[in-house]
Amino acid sequence: MSGEVIRFPVAQPNISSEEIRSAADRILAIPILERRRRVGDLGIENPEVLLLLCELLRKEVERFPANGRDEAEYFFEFLERPPRQVGSFDEREYFLGEFALTAGAACRFLFRKEEARLWFARAEANFVMAHNSSANIARLAYQRLALRVEERAFEEVLELAPLWAENFRRLGLSEEALKCSFLEGASLREMGKISEAVEVFRGICEQAESQSNTRLLAQAANGLAQFYRVLGDLKQALDYATKALPLLEKLDNRINLAKLRWCVGDILREQDKHGEAMEAYRAALRESETIGIRGDVAAIHLVIADLLLDAGHERQAEWEIRAALPIIEEEQMVPEGVAALTLLRESLRRRQINRQALRDLHGYFQDNG
Amino acid sequence: MWPGVDKPSKRDQEVAALFHGALEVVDSTLTSLYGVPQEDAARLEQELFAWFDRLSRRPSSPESVRALRPHLISMTCKVGHVYWMGKADVERPRDEAVRRSLALGPEIVAVELENRLNSRADDGGVGH
Numbered sequence: 001m002s003g004e005v006i007r008f009p010v011a012q013p014n015i016s017s018e019e020i021r022s023a024a025d026r027i028l029a030i031p032i033l034e035r036r037r038r039v040g041d042l043g044i045e046n047p048e049v050l051l052l053l054c055e056l057l058r059k060e061v062e063r064f065p066a067n068g069r070d071e072a073e074y075f076f077e078f079l080e081r082p083p084r085q086v087g088s089f090d091e092r093e094y095f096l097g098e099f100a101l102t103a104g105a106a107c108r109f110l111f112r113k114e115e116a117r118l119w120f121a122r123a124e125a126n127f128v129m130a131h132n133s134s135a136n137i138a139r140l141a142y143q144r145l146a147l148r149v150e151e152r153a154f155e156e157v158l159e160l161a162p163l164w165a166e167n168f169r170r171l172g173l174s175e176e177a178l179k180c181s182f183l184e185g186a187s188l189r190e191m192g193k194i195s196e197a198v199e200v201f202r203g204i205c206e207q208a209e210s211q212s213n214t215r216l217l218a219q220a221a222n223g224l225a226q227f228y229r230v231l232g233d234l235k236q237a238l239d240y241a242t243k244a245l246p247l248l249e250k251l252d253n254r255i256n257l258a259k260l261r262w263c264v265g266d267i268l269r270e271q272d273k274h275g276e277a278m279e280a281y282r283a284a285l286r287e288s289e290t291i292g293i294r295g296d297v298a299a300i301h302l303v304i305a306d307l308l309l310d311a312g313h314e315r316q317a318e319w320e321i322r323a324a325l326p327i328i329e330e331e332q333m334v335p336e337g338v339a340a341l342t343l344l345r346e347s348l349r350r351r352q353i354n355r356q357a358l359r360d361l362h363g364y365f366q367d368n369g
Numbered sequence: 370m371w372p373g374v375d376k377p378s379k380r381d382q383e384v385a386a387l388f389h390g391a392l393e394v395v396d397s398t399l400t401s402l403y404g405v406p407q408e409d410a411a412r413l414e415q416e417l418f419a420w421f422d423r424l425s426r427r428p429s430s431p432e433s434v435r436a437l438r439p440h441l442i443s444m445t446c447k448v449g450h451v452y453w454m455g456k457a458d459v460e461r462p463r464d465e466a467v468r469r470s471l472a473l474g475p476e477i478v479a480v481e482l483e484n485r486l487n488s489r490a491d492d493g494g495v496g497h
Contacts, residue, residue, distance in 0.1 A: 135429035172431025
C-alpha cells in the first residue's frame with residue numbers, strides 16, 4: 001500500500017457555487033494580518049472554498065505574482081495547522097501541495113529562485129502523500145524545468161522537456177504537455193536557434209487554437225512577436241503582437257502584457273520610432289514595477305538607458321542604469337553577465353558609460369524574458 | 370478585483386454521470402470486498418462522490434472524464450482498506466473475501482476491479 005494519507009470525512013454543509021465564490025471573495029478581501037487573528041471563523045477549511053482559492057491564486061500569479069505568493073503562503077500556513085479537519089481523504093495534503101506549487105511559481109516569476117526551490121520542495125513533500133501523486137509531481141517537474149530555463153540550463157531543458165511532454169500526454173494532460181513546448185522553444189531561442197524556436201511556437205499556436213486554449217495561444221503569439229522581431233521580420237512581429245494584445249488583456253495576464261509592451265518597444269525602436277519606443281518601454285516598466293517582476297524592471301531600465309544614449313542623453317541614461325544595478329546585485333541575477341556588470345559599474349564610476357557592457361547585460365535579461 | 374472562474378460545465382455533469390454509473394461497483398466494493406456495514410458504506414459513498422467531484426476539478430486530473438474512473442475505484446478501495454485499519458483487532462472482519470482484500474492491499478484490489486470492469490465493457494456490459 002502507498003503512503004498516501006486517507007483521512008476519513010466529516011460532514012460538509014452543502015453550499016451553492018455562488019456561496020462558495022462569495023466565501024472565497026470574503027476571505028480574500030480581509031488583509032492577511034487580520035485573517036491570522038480570525039483564523040477560526042472564516043470557514044477556510046471548506047474544501048470547495050479551498051479548491052476555488054487554488055484556482056483564483058493560479059490566475060493571480062499571472063497578474064500580481066507578489067500578491068499570489070503572499071496569499072499562497074498564507075493558505076499553506078493555515079493548512080499546516082488548521083483549526084478543524086480539512087476536507088476528505090487526501091485533500092489537506094493535496095491543497096498543501098497546490099498552494100506550495102503556486103507560491104513557488106510566483107517566486108519564479110519574481111526571480112526569487114532559491115525561494116522558488118524551497119516552495120517546490122514543500123509541494124513535493126505534500127503531493128507524494130496525496131492521491132494521483134504522479135500527475136502532481138509531473139506538474140511540479142514542469143515548474144522546476146521552467147526554473148532551469150531561467151538558470152540558462154538550456155541543454156538540460158531540451159533533453160527533458162520532450163520527455164515530460166510525453167509523460168503529460170500519457171497522464172491525459174494535454175495542456176501541460178503543450179506547456180513543455182514553451183520551454184523547448186524558449187531554450188532554442190536563447191541558444192540562438194531562432195528559426196527552430198519559431199517552428200516550435202507556431203506548432204503551439206496551432207495546437208492551442210485547435211484546443212480553443214486562449215491562454216496558451218496568447219502566450220505563444222507573444223513569444224512569436226519577440227522571435228520575429230529578433231529575426232528582423234518586423235511585419236510578422238507586429239502581426240503577432242497585435243494578435244496577442246487583446247487576448248492577454250482579456251485574460252488580464254499582466255506579466256505577459258508587460259513583456260509584450262517591451263517587445264513592441266523593441267519593434268518600434270527598430271523602426272526608428274524612438275519616441276514611441278520610449279513610451280512603450282516606460283509603459284512596460286510601470287507595469288513590471290506594479291506587478292513586482294524585478295528582473296524585468298532592471299532589464300527595461302537598461303534598455304531605456306541604451307535608447308537614451310542613442311539620443312545623446314548620457315546623464316539620464318546614467319540614472320536609468322543606477323536604478324537597475326541595485327536590483328541586479330540584490331537578486332544576484334545574470335551570473336554569466338558578471339564581467340559586463342563589472343565593466344558597466346566601472347564605467348559609471350568614470351561617468352563614461354561602456355555601451356558594449358550595457359548591451360551585453362540587457363541582452364542577458366532579454367534572453368531570460 | 371479577483372478574476373472570475375468558469376461556471377459549472379458539461380464536464381461536471383459527465384463526472385456526476387460517471388459516478389452514478391459506477392455507484393453499484395463502489396457500493397459492492399465497500400460492502401462485499403471490504404465488508405463495510407451498509408450504513409457506513411452509504412455515508413462513505415456520499416463522501417466519495419463529493420471528493421470525486423472535487424478531484425475532477427483539480428488541474429492534475431485527466432482531461433477525459435472516462436480516465437477518471439480508475440481514480441474513483443482506487444480511492445474506494447483505499448477507503449475500504451483504511452476503514453478497518455482504525456479498528457481494534459477484535460473487530461477485524463472474519464469474512465474470507467474481506468480478509469483477502471485487506472491482505473492484497475488496495476492497489477491490487479483496485480487493479481483487479483478495473484480489469485473486471487474493462488472486460489465487462491468489452492463484452493458489451495456496463496463499465497463505460
